[in-house]
Structure formats: C-alpha cells, structure tokens
Amino acid sequence: MDVDWEVEIGGDAPVIEAQWSGLIDLRTHPQRIDEIFEVSSVPQLGDLLLVLNSENSPVWTSKCDVWEPEPNANGCYVDMLPREPQLFGDWKEMERFCQAVVRRIAPKAEDDALENPKASRAFLVADGSAEDTSLNLIIRRAVNGGDEGFGITAYFAAANSQVRGAKSELGALMGKFLDAMMDRDFPAPPIKAKIRDTGE
Secondary structure, eight states: OEEEEEEEOSTTOOOEETTOTTOOOTTTOGGGGGGOHHHHHOHHHHHHHHHHTSTTOSEEEEEEEEEOSSTTEEEEEEEEEESSHHHHHOHHHHHHHHHHHHHHHOTTHHHHHHHOTTSOSOEEOOSSOOTTEEEEEEEEEEEETTEEEEEEEEEEEEEOOSSSOHHHHHHHHHHHHHHHHTSOSSSSOOOOOOOOOOOO
16 A cells, blocks of 8 residues: 655645535535435445544545546545644645654654655555555645635545455555544544445
C-alpha cells in the first residue's frame, strides 16, 4: 500500500466547494446516506462517510465520487473539511494534520522524512494489503459559504488481487484510513471505527 500527501493550492488548482448544490449534510442527517448514489456501488464508502461525519470526527465531508479506472480496479475520492477553525484557516496546520494521519498508517514515515527531507513522500506499507492500493491526501483551498480556508481531498485506489476483489481491497484501505483519522487526541477523543467488508 502506498500512502502519500501533498499540497495543491494557488493557480488553477481545484477548490473544494463545500456547499455545492448536491450536498447531503450527513452531520445533521445521517439517515440520508442511501441518497448518495456512489454508496450503492461501493457500500464501504457509506461506512466511511458516516464515521467521518460523526460527532467525534475531526472532519466532515462535502462530496465524493467513485469510478473504475480500468477493469478490476476501483477509485474513490472524498472531499473533507476540518471542524476545527484553526485547521480550516491555516494550510500549514492542515499539512501537519495530514502528516499525522500518514504517520499513523505508516509509522516509519516520520523517520524516513527526517533522514531524507528531499525524498518522495510516498511510503510503502508492508502490512498485508494488496500491492496495488494507494491513499493520497491532497490539501486544497476550500470555500464553505462565505468562509475561505483549506480542506483535504482523499483519493483511494485499489486493484484486484488474487485473494480479494478490488472493492474489498478498497474497503480495507478505507478502514485503515478511518483507524488513523479517528485515533487522534485532538480535537476529539478517539472512537472505535469499523467498516464492513462485503467480500466482493
């Protein structure tokens, strides 16, 4: 599994529009999860969205999409905004947040970054995951109503393996991400995050 993070702000870089016309706010209406079309094709995404929008989550989600880049492969992205105003208003704080998430998934990442500051930030995690799975956290400008700040687009990708299907690998990857996100001391106490595996 490859884990990475980067910053894309300024110029023609995409901007997260939190209050877009199709927003279903799962913070206040979690029962509307079935209205999100993408959940029907990747059920594990529904678990991910519900946990990320739960009261103890450090973020909330505004948009998502799923696709099949090639046969036996699945991709997904989720736009997230931090609940903490300090994180929303400071991209450097968002960068530290993403680094902390990456370190929880790939504990060796911090040591590698210190030893090789100019090296790639992509870290291979030997944890039994399929080799063709990846998670990329991209910090972007975000607009939430009249407020401007920064959010994160999380990209998940998984290809089929001999043991598990691509959707199952994608679900396992989402579970690792949730474990990292919800195991934070700040800004909320950690909760036990679970994600189902459909075995597809």
